[in-house]
Amino acid sequence: xxxxxxxxxxxxxxxxxxxxxxxxxxxxxxxxxxxxxxxxxxxxxxxxxxxxxxxxxxxxxxxxxxxxxxxxxxxxxxxxxxxxxxxxxxxxxxxxxxxxxxxxxxxxxxxxxxxxxxxxxxxxxxxxxxxxxxxxxxxxxxxxxxxxxxx
Amino acid sequence: xxxxxxxxxxxxxxxxxxxxxxxxxxxxxxxxxxxxxxxxxxxxxxxxxxxxxxxxxxxxxxxxxxxxxxxxxxxxxxxxxxxxxxxxxxxxxxxxxxxxxxxxxxxxxxxxxxxxxxxxxxxxxxxxxxxxxxxxxxxxxxxxxxxxxxxxxxxxxxxxxxxxxxxxxxxxxx
Numbered sequence: 001x002x003x004x005x006x007x008x009x010x011x012x013x014x015x016x017x018x019x020x021x022x023x024x025x026x027x028x029x030x031x032x033x034x035x036x037x038x039x040x041x042x043x044x045x046x047x048x049x050x051x052x053x054x055x056x057x058x059x060x061x062x063x064x065x066x067x068x069x070x071x072x073x074x075x076x077x078x079x080x081x082x083x084x085x086x087x088x089x090x091x092x093x094x095x096x097x098x099x100x101x102x103x104x105x106x107x108x109x110x111x112x113x114x115x116x117x118x119x120x121x122x123x124x125x126x127x128x129x130x131x132x133x134x135x136x137x138x139x140x141x142x143x144x145x146x147x148x149x150x151x
Numbered sequence: 152x153x154x155x156x157x158x159x160x161x162x163x164x165x166x167x168x169x170x171x172x173x174x175x176x177x178x179x180x181x182x183x184x185x186x187x188x189x190x191x192x193x194x195x196x197x198x199x200x201x202x203x204x205x206x207x208x209x210x211x212x213x214x215x216x217x218x219x220x221x222x223x224x225x226x227x228x229x230x231x232x233x234x235x236x237x238x239x240x241x242x243x244x245x246x247x248x249x250x251x252x253x254x255x256x257x258x259x260x261x262x263x264x265x266x267x268x269x270x271x272x273x274x275x276x277x278x279x280x281x282x283x284x285x286x287x288x289x290x291x292x293x294x295x296x297x298x299x300x301x302x303x304x305x306x307x308x309x310x311x312x313x314x315x316x317x318x319x320x321x322x323x324x325x
Contacts, residue, residue: 010159012244043162045212048169051159055170056177059248063177084209 003139005111005147006033008054009040015104017058019094020147021112022140029130032092035115049083050092057081057110069096070128078131079110080123089118093127095134097141099148109148111140158245165212167246172211174249175219175230180208181250182226196225 004023011019024030039047053066067081081092094112098105113134114127134140160167183193190208194201207218216232223230237247262268 010157010162012158040159043165045169045210047159048166048173048212049210052170052173055245056174056248059251061177061248061250063181065180066177 003137003143005140005143007147008036008051008112010051012055012058014058014060016060016106016108018107018109018148019054019058019112020109020144021094022134022143024113024140030113030134032094032112032115035092036112046083046085050081053081053083072128075128075132077135078128080127081110081112091116091118091123091127093131095131095140097135097144097148099144100150102150104150107148109144111144157241157243160245161242168214169212171246171249172214174246175214176208176211178250178253179222179226182228186226188226193222193225197221 005020006023007013008019008021021032021036022030023033039050056063057067065082067079069079070076077096079094079096081094083090091114092112093114093116094110097109097111098107099109100107111134114130116124116127118124160170183189190204191201194204197204207214207222219230233249233252235247235252237244256262259268265271
């Protein structure tokens with residue numbers, strides 16, 4: 001199955017930002033789709049908590065306790081949305097793309113790829129590396145450009 | 152995938168309520184961060200446990216108006232309930248974040264009455280226009296003709312009054 005980029009269901013989009021997720025069954029590290037689709041079907045507070053964070057980022061909000069990227073060299077394209085469930089630190093990792101370089105260069109889409117529970121203080125470096133790998137993957141890039149055409 | 156028209160807050164009143172409550176507590180947290188107020192300090196001011204404050208900040212879905220007022224006042228700020236028309240009748244975009252309203256209000260010089268907000272005109276010692284007749288942003292051509300005629304009549308009264316009073320007359324506020 002080809003790589004597919006899907007806008008977050010029920011999510012808000014602006015001229016500047018959008019949140020999406022990647023479906024890529026062949027890649028075992030790409031796990032976000034299952035979580036997002038399952039959460040979206042639920043009617044619990046966890047969905048509201050996460051979708052509110054998506055909205056806040058899309059609106060241009062800044063709040064490290066909800067989401068953030070990394071300034072660290074080599075990991076500039078990695079992004080994370082954070083929330084807690086039953087005292088466990090839930091994390092959705094994503095990759096930042098600028099797919100409309102000609103028509104709207106400021107537009108950023110965060111493509112979520114991985115859901116995991118974080119243990120300890122520091123982010124698993126594998127997630128950051130995976131984000132950069134996906135950023136450079138030609139199939140992913142093409143799928144993002146198809147979902148968010150530069151026209 | 153579940154089918155949903157428009158924004159996720161269309162799913163239920165509960166979802167919409169969660170979003171606006173989330174926006175409110177995010178505003179509070181930003182204020183607390185800016186002022187260096189820790190949750191235990193806020194709990195002390197409110198006379199509640201730190202756990203209760205954390206519960207409100209982390210799970211704001213069941214906020215009551217009383218709690219909203221109590222938490223805002225504990226941080227020395229006020230709160231308003233604002234109804235607005237953002238031309239999004241199907242709610243494709245969800246609620247407008249209250250920080251946007253607050254920023255616009257601050258940029259407008261923090262008006263605290265209809266006069267200083269330019270919604271009503273008062274003439275010194277003369278005609279006072281009730282805020283009921285405040286101007287509204289109505290797209291060209293969509294203003295009700297009767298309302299347009301009434302507004303024109305009021306404008307005429309106001310400016311006639313100003314002219315009659317010469318230099319000593321003026322508007323308290325424009």
